[in-house]
Amino acid sequence: MKYIDEFNDPGLARRLLDEIRATATRPWALMEVCGGQTHSIIRHGIDQLLPEQVELIHGPGCPVCVTPLEVIDKALEIASRPGVIFCSFGDMLRVPGTGRDLFRVKGEGGDVRVVYSPLDALELARRHPDREVVFFAIGFETTAPANAMAVHQARRLGLDNFSLLVSHVRVPPAVEAIMTAPACRVQGFLAAGHVCSVMGTAEYPELAERFGVPMVVTGFEPLDILEGIRRAVRQLERGEHRVENAYPRAVREEGNPAAVRMIEEVFEVTDRSWRGIGRIPASGWRLRDAFRAYDAEHRFDVTGIRTEEPAECRSGEVLQGLIKPTECAAFGTICTPRTPLGATMVSSEGACAAYYLYRRMNSPTPQAGGAAHEEAAPVA
Known part of the structure; x- marks a missing residue:
């Protein structure tokens, strides 16, 4: 296939669904560990089209959602300071900290700017040598190379007014944490395609072997996801x-x-x-000592900020795949995109946001039987 619309072909989707239905002879639970995959699954109704034997569990694949509250509060503290230009991707601005978010800081006079790349923030530092420019460096392995390049370039250019507030996380340790949790039901993984496009697949065979789970690197279009599910179910049925x-x-x-x-x-x-x-041990990155001068956490002395998560928000259970968003009493009531309790409701990759955006307001009821699935195959 060559063009993107080919990955939405309803006829091919039906064929893949038929193969999955014919292959699955007993219940299997698969976890997707990328928020982009979660949104595609909910948008196209893939979880509802699958046979009742196959359940999809949403994992901690949203980089915005897993950024801890204390790091958000550190961002708010730095962004509030005079002389600071605080730069971030747009989906971080609505993520709630303790009592406010970056939009509120901007409304109160803080210089908070949305950028599309850390190199945009680097250019701001070059143009404003009298200001401290901070870039909010969050994300999985996918965004780490660009953030590393920004620091590398800052040192090469001699820009001492540029720094990163770093909250990078790594997928393999999270997979290990999920599989060793007492309540784990995951029997196979749809691995994150964007992460693997950067890091490759070398870290995953050991995890697959140790925990006895298939791991299928999967893309983001409907046919990508269905093919990943088909391969994972085939392995599970064969004991691979x-x-x-x-x-x-x-x-x-x-x-x-x-x-x-x-x-x-x-x-x-x-x-x-x-x-x-x-x-989670060894689940993140921080700047090496050689680049410590570009670490905003130390530069602005906010290392001591500690917080507690709001008790009424169950986003942690959503991120671990223990519950679906609709199983949280706050979902769609006191927690909405306009009044979020947690990041999963406002991030463009959050599971709660996906359920709310695509009006999945009640727990999905899987349909058994071929005819219902045939009529509802994903379309572009």
Whole structure:
């Protein structure tokens, strides 16, 4: 296939659904670990089209959602200071901290700006040598190379008024944390295609072997996801547990070596807290000592900020796949995109946002039987 609309073809979707239905002979639970995949699944109703034997569990694949509350509060503190230009991707501005968000800081006079790349923030630092420019560096392995490059360039250009507030997280340790949790029901994974396009697949065979779960690297279009599900179910039915690449147009086994080298030059592995989940060993990155001068957390002395998650928000359980968004009593009532309790309701990759946006206001009821699924196949 060559064009994007071919990955939405209803006829091919029906064929894949028929194969999944014919293959699945007992219940299987698969987790997608990318928020982009979650939104595609809910938008196209893929979870409702699958046979009742196959359940999709939404994992902690939204980088905005897993950014811990204390890091949000550190961002709010830095952005409120005079002389600071605080730069962020747009989906972070509505993420609630303790009592306010970056939009509120902007409304109160803080210089908060939406940028499309950390290099945009770097250019602001070059143009405003009298201001401190801070970029909010969050995300999985996908965004880490560009953030590392920004720091690398800042040092090369001698820009001492540029820094990063870093909250990078890594997928493999999160998979391990999910599989070792007492309430884990996950039997297979749809691995994140964008992450693997950067890092490759080398970290996953050991996890697949140790936990006995298939891991299929999957893209984001409806046919990508259905093909990933088909391969994962086929492995489970055969008693196999290996890594398969169902996204070869973007992912190679070695990933992007240049991007990996840039990450390793600038960042080092560290323990990291995940919002609603807690601290996961070796699950994040921080700036190496050689680049510590560009660490906003130390530059602005906000390392001591500590917070507690609001008790009424169950986003942590959503991120761990323990509940669906609709199982939270606050969903769609006191928690909406205009009045969010947690990041999963406002992020463009959050599961709660997907359920709200596509009007999935009640728990989905899987349909058994071929005819109902035939009529509801995903379309563009």
